[in-house]
Amino acid sequence: MLPTREPVMLLDPEGRPTAGDGAALPAPDDLVRGLAGMVAARRFNEQSSVLVRQGRLAVYPSSYGQEACQVAAAQVLDDGDWLFPTYRDTAAAVARGVDPVEVLGLLKGDWHSGYDPYERRVAPLATPLATQLPHAVGVAHAGRLRGEPTVVLAMCGDGATSEGDFHEALNFAAVFRAPVVFFVQNNQYAISVPLSRQSAAPSLAHKGVGYGVPGELVDGNDLAALLAVLSAAVGRARSGAGPQLVEGRTYRMQAHTNADDATRYRTDAEVAAWADRDPLRRLDAYLRTQGLLDDARAAAHADAAERLARHTRDGINVDVVPDPADLFAHVYSRPTPQLVEQLAQVRDELSRDEPSPDATGADAPNRAEAR
Numbered sequence: 001m002l003p004t005r006e007p008v009m010l011l012d013p014e015g016r017p018t019a020g021d022g023a024a025l026p027a028p029d030d031l032v033r034g035l036a037g038m039v040a041a042r043r044f045n046e047q048s049s050v051l052v053r054q055g056r057l058a059v060y061p062s063s064y065g066q067e068a069c070q071v072a073a074a075q076v077l078d079d080g081d082w083l084f085p086t087y088r089d090t091a092a093a094v095a096r097g098v099d100p101v102e103v104l105g106l107l108k109g110d111w112h113s114g115y116d117p118y119e120r121r122v123a124p125l126a127t128p129l130a131t132q133l134p135h136a137v138g139v140a141h142a143g144r145l146r147g148e149p150t151v152v153l154a155m156c157g158d159g160a161t162s163e164g165d166f167h168e169a170l171n172f173a174a175v176f177r178a179p180v181v182f183f184v185q186n187n188q189y190a191i192s193v194p195l196s197r198q199s200a201a202p203s204l205a206h207k208g209v210g211y212g213v214p215g216e217l218v219d220g221n222d223l224a225a226l227l228a229v230l231s232a233a234v235g236r237a238r239s240g241a242g243p244q245l246v247e248g249r250t251y252r253m254q255a256h257t258n259a260d261d262a263t264r265y266r267t268d269a270e271v272a273a274w275a276d277r278d279p280l281r282r283l284d285a286y287l288r289t290q291g292l293l294d295d296a297r298a299a300a301h302a303d304a305a306e307r308l309a310r311h312t313r314d315g316i317n318v319d320v321v322p323d324p325a326d327l328f329a330h331v332y333s334r335p336t337p338q339l340v341e342q343l344a345q346v347r348d349e350l351s352r353d354e355p356s357p358d359a360t361g362a363d364a365p366n367r368a369e370a371r
Helices: 028-053 067-075 090-095 132-145 164-176 204-211 223-238 268-275 279-289 295-316 337-353 364-370
Strands: 082-084 152-157 180-186 215-219 244-249
Touching (some): 028 279, 067 279
Parallel strands (some): 082 152
């Protein structure tokens, strides 16, 4: 059950193959697909950050530098599986096929969840830490009771492992052998709190042992290793081996959100050291040495990413006219009597705010006739 002492790595920061602790490199097509996904994810991060500065988004928690984790999480799942993301996992939701404009609906302030979770089997982005993890276990357990081959991949950050929901979810999943993979993106900081102030465990992957959940530690900036480790974990969960815990060691290159000043708690030298481990550059270098990537194919990836950014930009720049009735339409499948009453009250108040015929002069003949 214990993870390896060092993270599983298949490609070093220069893109050179390593021993990989027995794990095999994924198929070339999977790696090329993964690179295209990471290029798109990075461009999406860049575009979303610009939209914040333009005032089109209220906030954006960037996953810049964590693109390998984001893309791998979506890529290892089958169509019938579920992804449970956090607020920072917008790129993972996009990689899963959700419209990026709908993904950003929450961060623009239009919706609590701007997309249909059932269409792509992506749960709503979870802003409170770790609250989505027990829900993920419940979905996995329900699928198992129905005899479905469903696996749930539940994402969280290092800060979430300090929350009670994390421990409750692991215990629940282990006892009921739920087919769920807990994927911790350890980006070294819970806002401004470094990992050393969060946990004294040798790794976050060790946290599963106390619940009977095997843990694995993987280089979170190595897409090849992530695909290999997460695919194996999903396969074990699907086969009935129960829950799995995977920690991907990565780094949050940008601030926690646009409201955060990361220079107050970390140094430029620390950030620069992690920049040398960039996941895109690593995989790009490997694919070029193998003859699987050339300038033309790289340009095609960049063009596709730019189209995604343009679609995102154009969609977010369209103002949504809110309908007050939506406040009551998505609370229960069948509105309660209280909601029906409240909706009627709101409609009555809104109708009073509408211009009356007297104000427009439309009933002037009637008034004259009355006189």
